[in-house]
Amino acid sequence: MLTFAVQFAFVMFCVALLLNLWRLFRGPDLPDRILALDTIYINSLALLALFGIWHNTPFYFEAALLIAMLGFIGTVAAAKFLLRGDIIE
Amino acid sequence: MLNKVLPAPFLSLFLLAFWLLLQNTISAGLVILGVILAILIPLYTNRGRDFPATIHRPLKVVEYFVLLLIDILISNLNIAAIILMPSRKIKPALIEYPLDIVGEVPITVLASTISLTPGTITAEIRRDGRALLIHALNVHDPDKLIQSIKQRYEMRLKEIFKC
Amino acid sequence: MTQLPSWAEWLVSSLIIVGALFALVGSIGLARLPDFMARLHAPTKSTTLGVGGVILGSIVYFSVSASFSLHELLITIFLFLTAPISAHLLAKAGLHLELRRVENTRDLRTQPRQYSDEDD
Numbered sequence: 177m178l179t180f181a182v183q184f185a186f187v188m189f190c191v192a193l194l195l196n197l198w199r200l201f202r203g204p205d206l207p208d209r210i211l212a213l214d215t216i217y218i219n220s221l222a223l224l225a226l227f228g229i230w231h232n233t234p235f236y237f238e239a240a241l242l243i244a245m246l247g248f249i250g251t252v253a254a255a256k257f258l259l260r261g262d263i264i265e
Numbered sequence: 266m267l268n269k270v271l272p273a274p275f276l277s278l279f280l281l282a283f284w285l286l287l288q289n290t291i292s293a294g295l296v297i298l299g300v301i302l303a304i305l306i307p308l309y310t311n312r313g314r315d316f317p318a319t320i321h322r323p324l325k326v327v328e329y330f331v332l333l334l335i336d337i338l339i340s341n342l343n344i345a346a347i348i349l350m351p352s353r354k355i356k357p358a359l360i361e362y363p364l365d366i367v368g369e370v371p372i373t374v375l376a377s378t379i380s381l382t383p384g385t386i387t388a389e390i391r392r393d394g395r396a397l398l399i400h401a402l403n404v405h406d407p408d409k410l411i412q413s414i415k416q417r418y419e420m421r422l423k424e425i426f427k428c
Numbered sequence: 429m430t431q432l433p434s435w436a437e438w439l440v441s442s443l444i445i446v447g448a449l450f451a452l453v454g455s456i457g458l459a460r461l462p463d464f465m466a467r468l469h470a471p472t473k474s475t476t477l478g479v480g481g482v483i484l485g486s487i488v489y490f491s492v493s494a495s496f497s498l499h500e501l502l503i504t505i506f507l508f509l510t511a512p513i514s515a516h517l518l519a520k521a522g523l524h525l526e527l528r529r530v531e532n533t534r535d536l537r538t539q540p541r542q543y544s545d546e547d548d
Contacts, residue, residue: 178429178489181441185482188448192455192475199458199467207464207522214514215458215471219451221503222479225486226444232429234490237500244503248510255517259524289499341450341477348457348470357466358534380512386468387512388519400519402469407534 210254217247272311277303321427336382355403362397371426436492440485447481450474462530464522472515480504
């Protein structure tokens, strides 16, 4: 049951990542692309957590936490750049 | 005296819980180190906090949190229904929401709550800080939406922060 | 993967599957909703909850199979704290750039000039 659930979730998240990638390429505007990148990092976070379950190791937790923090900072920096043309005022 | 040592008791408590979660074990040494950090960090950063916020009713915070979790679940079901139904024509709107509460922290909490709950996102605050601009994904009656946000969240926040 | 007791296996499986479905719905919304402000709704809510579900599942899995462990909860807390902030900043950017909105969007602002999407 658990094997099936994790495989199913892998497939779901891969489809989700492909859809995000489509939005990233298609645009049409810069905020759309930033939003797509934001969603990509959140989805890959879940993939990492699933990978941890699959291999039965807790070591992917640190990587997931780091991705969460850096991804948030990246999104904020990019949105700030669009707003002001400058990141640190 | 207690105010001098613990300028922000809830922040200290949060820092201690965060530290223990990060370590993922509980031992005497870690708890002592965590307590020291939880006292020193608020003392050091207190000068930078120019937005005093005091929680007057800690029990209400728990109630608010549970309500928020339930609403997040319901809002996700709503959004999923809107996304998956092709025939439904969505009716977005930009709504101006007049604020009753004052203070930076309560307004921030309210704005984040609005962003996390059914079909609404806070986009902007008016220059004078007395109104929020909300984008609603699918709304038929904007006045009803404003009333429900006021009753559900803003009243409770008013009680929690007494502002 | 280690063998779990059956209640834990069902719990973890359902959490993971529900989470994955929510994340997929969020990404579908990102791909097919008509304008930027509408697209903003889908990932900030559904994807956050979906990832939250998967991480809850992983908490249950590791707590049952190895020793009690809660630190994955940090990721969920962090995501729920940051999702409104990035949504808010992106919405600001979208308003500032005056992106195209679908025609039936009603603009109910009484004083549009009071918002900083107009140039300073």
